[in-house]
Amino acid sequence: MKLRIYKIISKTKVEGPGTRCCIWVQGCSIHCKGCWARETWTFDGGELLNIDEIYNMIRNIKGIEGVTFLGGEPFEQAPALYKLATKIKHIGLTVVTFTGYTYEYIVKAHKKEWNDLLSVTDLLIDGPFEEDKFNLSRPWVGSSNQNYRFLTPTYKYLEKNLSRIKNKIEVRLHENGTIFINGMGDFNNIKKQFKDF
Numbered sequence: 269m270k271l272r273i274y275k276i277i278s279k280t281k282v283e284g285p286g287t288r289c290c291i292w293v294q295g296c297s298i299h300c301k302g303c304w305a306r307e308t309w310t311f312d313g314g315e316l317l318n319i320d321e322i323y324n325m326i327r328n329i330k331g332i333e334g335v336t337f338l339g340g341e342p343f344e345q346a347p348a349l350y351k352l353a354t355k356i357k358h359i360g361l362t363v364v365t366f367t368g369y370t371y372e373y374i375v376k377a378h379k380k381e382w383n384d385l386l387s388v389t390d391l392l393i394d395g396p397f398e399e400d401k402f403n404l405s406r407p408w409v410g411s412s413n414q415n416y417r418f419l420t421p422t423y424k425y426l427e428k429n430l431s432r433i434k435n436k437i438e439v440r441l442h443e444n445g446t447i448f449i450n451g452m453g454d455f456n457n458i459k460k461q462f463k464d465f
């Protein structure tokens with residue numbers, strides 16, 4: 269089974285609790301107004317990678333507590349992510365999944381593959397980015413409508429402490445001169461500052 273990937277960062281500290289491997293999937297049909305990741309929308313871009321290949325890469329990363337799925341829209345590739353997450357959990361890593369769908373919508377849909385992905389997710393961060401509700405006061409999300417669903421006890425301890433976790437960004441400068449910024453911040457402003465620089 270294969271997963272269409274936009275990008276993988278083996279270690280990041282700004283995409284969920286602790287140090288995590290982060291997988292941006294390619295393809296999203298939700299198309300939120302003001303989305304900062306429009307390059308992840310098309311379903312024919314990115315790279316198709318075998319689940320076993322991704323798993324082998326992840327299990328050799330030292331010092332991570334889990335993996336984060338974001339995108340793009342993870343639930344559009346739920347069967348492949350379920351398979352990957354099942355393997356990841358067997359080696360003691362946690363799973364955080366972002367989605368532009370609301371939790372209520374996913375549950376109501378009664379789709380087996382969506383329920384499967386929920387079943388291996390410790391923390392679900394749900395809801396579309398809503399530009400008119402832009403708010404950076406909570407970690408990892410950009411609008412006030414988005415929610416944290418603690419689907420297992422693993423990250424339940426965070427529930428009352430979320431306001432203490434600050435949003436951060438990471439900036440990676442590549443040898444070919446390109447820059448990759450991830451995390452959560454005012455990306456329009458950040459991009460402008462890099463242009464001015």
Ligand code: SF4
Binds near residue numbers: 297304397
């Ligand atoms: S769900 Fe995420 S990737 Fe998709 S349009 Fe909304 S913000 Fe962008």
